[in-house]
Amino acid sequence: MAPDTMTEDQKQIVAMIRDFVKRDIEPVASEMDHDDIYPQEIVEKMKTLGLFGCIIDEEYGGMGLDYTTYAMIIEEICKGWMSIAGVINSHLIMAYIVQTYGSDDMKRAYLPAMASGEKRGGIALTEPNCGSDVAAIETSAVRDGDDYVINGNKMMITNGEQGTTFAVLAKTDKEVRPGHRGISCFILEKGPGFRSGRHLEKLGYRGIDTSELIFEDFHAPATSLVGDEENQGFYQMMSALEVGRINIAARAVGVATAAFETAIAYAQQRRTMGKPIAEHQAIQIKLADMYTKIEAARLLTYQAAAKKDAGERCDLEAGMAKLFASEMCAEVAMEAMRIHGGYGYFKDYVVERYYRDAPLMIIGEGTSEIQKLVIARNLLKKYKQG
Numbered sequence: 001m002a003p004d005t006m007t008e009d010q011k012q013i014v015a016m017i018r019d020f021v022k023r024d025i026e027p028v029a030s031e032m033d034h035d036d037i038y039p040q041e042i043v044e045k046m047k048t049l050g051l052f053g054c055i056i057d058e059e060y061g062g063m064g065l066d067y068t069t070y071a072m073i074i075e076e077i078c079k080g081w082m083s084i085a086g087v088i089n090s091h092l093i094m095a096y097i098v099q100t101y102g103s104d105d106m107k108r109a110y111l112p113a114m115a116s117g118e119k120r121g122g123i124a125l126t127e128p129n130c131g132s133d134v135a136a137i138e139t140s141a142v143r144d145g146d147d148y149v150i151n152g153n154k155m156m157i158t159n160g161e162q163g164t165t166f167a168v169l170a171k172t173d174k175e176v177r178p179g180h181r182g183i184s185c186f187i188l189e190k191g192p193g194f195r196s197g198r199h200l201e202k203l204g205y206r207g208i209d210t211s212e213l214i215f216e217d218f219h220a221p222a223t224s225l226v227g228d229e230e231n232q233g234f235y236q237m238m239s240a241l242e243v244g245r246i247n248i249a250a251r252a253v254g255v256a257t258a259a260f261e262t263a264i265a266y267a268q269q270r271r272t273m274g275k276p277i278a279e280h281q282a283i284q285i286k287l288a289d290m291y292t293k294i295e296a297a298r299l300l301t302y303q304a305a306a307k308k309d310a311g312e313r314c315d316l317e318a319g320m321a322k323l324f325a326s327e328m329c330a331e332v333a334m335e336a337m338r339i340h341g342g343y344g345y346f347k348d349y350v351v352e353r354y355y356r357d358a359p360l361m362i363i364g365e366g367t368s369e370i371q372k373l374v375i376a377r378n379l380l381k382k383y384k385q386g
């Protein structure tokens with residue numbers, strides 16, 4: 001979106017976030033990333049800025065922002081450091097589930113504390129044996145009087161250590177076929193029988209915690225079930241993942257923009273064969289392609305966010321935005337590194353971080369292959385013959 005089509009509120013919010021990123025994130029991002037240090041001070045500032053509640057309704061203490069403004073915020077944060085966007089992404093996907101499908105009691109119990117950042121959320125779908133194939137999850141929830149008893153392991157969970165409360169998918173019917181019809185979603189707080197497991201070391205997206213979650217005969221009250229009936233969890237989560245996919249697309253636009261800006265600055269300083277490399281046409285063509293693709297990805301992201309803002313399902317638009325933006329980001333980060341020549345390979349230059357962070361966007365919230373399946377399924381519905 002060109003700045004002149006932004007509302008005054010959006011301009012102010014983006015300016016505030018840009019200031020926060022320049023002052024508090026950029027100066028420390030690469031060092032904290034290299035040392036894999038959790039950004040506690042930044043997280044505390046995010047609380048004071050209201051970012052943990054940015055899309056939570058004002059009635060529950062949030063900022064009540066729309067998804068377009070949310071995408072703008074995420075893009076700005078990711079120009080500084082992508083990991084910071086991960087701190088609020090799955091937290092807000094969980095908040096969306098509670099806000100959209102939870103009972104009034106559940107909303108009152110979680111949303112105000114999530115909006116302030118006192119309760120820190122996440123989502124837990126993936127398991128050691130399945131990620132893309134959500135229908136195959138093995139974590140079980142068995143009704144026992146007024147409780148459910150949860151058993152199973154979740155894998156690669158963002159905020160797994162710092163998070164206190166998670167939207168967890170578990171099987172409540174193991175027999176039904178197809179398997180996704182037997183999945184329920186629960187809002188579960190850590191306690192006896194529910195803990196985080198191994199801390200997982202990553203290529204990029206460092207600083208933020210990714211871990212296992214372990215459930216061993218964990219007793220949760222029946223009121224932890226999201227919605228009035230069992231076996232709705234897959235559908236609730238898929239609707240919420242639209243928000244996650246908008247976040248990932250916006251992240252990709254942010255990281256790619258930072259990579260592009262680093263590259264175009266470097267290209268005007270580095271000289272070969274008697275002139276700045278920016279004057280070689282081969283480099284100019286790279287810059288033109290990079291920028292054009294970033295702009296296209298941003299438009300797709302805003303298109304998806306606008307549809308979600310209109311209260312409509314946006315699986316198709318969010319899938320296309322996530323697919324295009326994440327693949328674009330990986331390409332742009334690689335091109336930015338190539339423009340830096342050998343220096344791009346060293347930790348002294350920030351471009352290596354963009355290059356390591358970019359692949360996550362291709363994987364998280366559904367891989368590119370899965371996005372293509374989602375897109376094609378929606379196209380076949382849209383263009384159904386006879």
Ligand SMILES: Cc1cc2nc3c(=O)[nH]c(=O)nc-3n(C[C@H](O)[C@H](O)[C@H](O)COP(=O)(O)OP(=O)(O)OC[C@H]3O[C@@H](n4cnc5c(N)ncnc54)[C@H](O)[C@@H]3O)c2cc1C
Nearest residue numbers: 123124125126130131132133156157158364365366367369
């Ligand atoms: C840093 C990080 C953070 C994460 N955070 C979370 C989190 O907070 N919560 C959570 O639940 N999960 C999280 N994940 C997990 C992530 O969502 C999964 O890794 C992802 O969905 C892919 O699942 P998988 O790793 O099991 O790969 P698999 O499903 O085993 O896929 C392996 C490969 O096969 C391809 N493939 C699979 N099925 C098909 C098919 N039908 N057609 C064509 N190709 C196919 C995939 O695209 C992929 O290339 C995180 C992952 C990472 C890396």
